Amino acid sequence: MSQLNIESNREKSLNLKAENVWKLGNYSSISTMLPPISDHLVRLADVHSGEYVLDVACGNGNTAITARRKGANVTGIDITSDLLKRAAEEEKIALLDGIIWKEGDAQNLPFEDESFDVVLSSFGHMFAPQPDLVSKEMIRVTKKGGKIAFATWPPELAIGSIFRVNGKYLPKKPDAPLSPILWGNPEVVKERLNGVSEIYFERGTALFPILSPGHFWEFMSTNYGPLLKTIQVLKSQNSVEQINSFRDDFLRVIEPYVVENNIRLGYLLTVARK
Incomplete structure (x- = not known):
């Protein structure tokens, strides 16, 4: 049995439309954790001025704006219209167009x-x-020799641990989609990007200021969609x-990642060449 099948039997996420x-x-508040990761991703993908770049599931535009500041020709696509409106506002604040x-x-x-020369996605x-x-769509729209690069949360670190806890309190449905944090497992990523010519992984850690684990619970449980949905249920x-x-x-699993009034958010970057 493949690693993908083993993990999918262990963890399922609630079968909900992403836009809901x-x-x-408040995703804008949540996204304040992400700008350093967007910068790391754009640098690792070596985005250049003049390249055509797609940001998949762009949210409110952190990575798209980072790539645009490099001089790239950027398109951001998302399923949630409200986030796209916010992304356009963020672009104006950044004095870009x-x-x-x-x-x-x-x-x-x-x-x-x-x-596209480069296809990106940040979580x-x-x-x-x-x-x-x-996977097929991201590869399909990438030019031959172009790059697919994305940031994901490893299942064994802080955000992955939160997802495991979240899943514990959701109704178990046999047709539920696979857990999002499987994208943080390099072996699963290799399986899903089967057919690319090369693939590279790099890890990083972002620090997000918090006063206590309780403050992080308050922040996430009032702003982060997946947790709010579970609380609603x-x-x-x-x-x-x-x-x-x-x-x-939640407090138990994040405690090991709280250091000097920061939570350490470990992430995985993947860069593949078509």
Whole structure:
């Protein structure tokens, strides 16, 4: 049995449309954790001025804007229209213009074959319910010799641990999509990007300031869509005890990553050449 099958039997995520999940909470607040990772990704992908770059599941535009500041011709695509509106605002704040913001599905990219020199994603594509389709689409729209590069959360580190806890409190459905954090496992990534000519992995750690683990719970449980959805489910069951248990488990798993009033957010970068 492949690593992919082993992990998929162990962890499932709730079968929800991505756009519904990300309309909960405040993704703009959550995205304040991400700019250093976007910079690392764009540098590792060696984005150059004049290149055509696609940011898949771009959210409110952190990575697209970072690539545009390098002089690239950038398109950002996301399934959530509200996030695209915010991305356009962020572009103006950055004193930039020229980014094309487009609503669309990462599993069915509305672009011709081999349209882009570089295809990027920062923790976005990993939430699409059909990872094999996302992989094929990202490869399809990349030019021969071009690069596919993305950031994901490893299952064994802070955010991956939060996802495992979150999954523990969700209804178990036999048709639920695979867990997003499988994209943080290099062996799974190799399997999903089968057919690329080369692949490289690099790890990094971002520091996000917090006063205490309890403050991070407060921040995530009021802003982060997947956690908010789980809390909604538990509230609908009138399960105060389960919500308290959820919080306690969350605090337990993040405690090892809290250092000097920061939480250490370990991430995985993948760069593949078509």
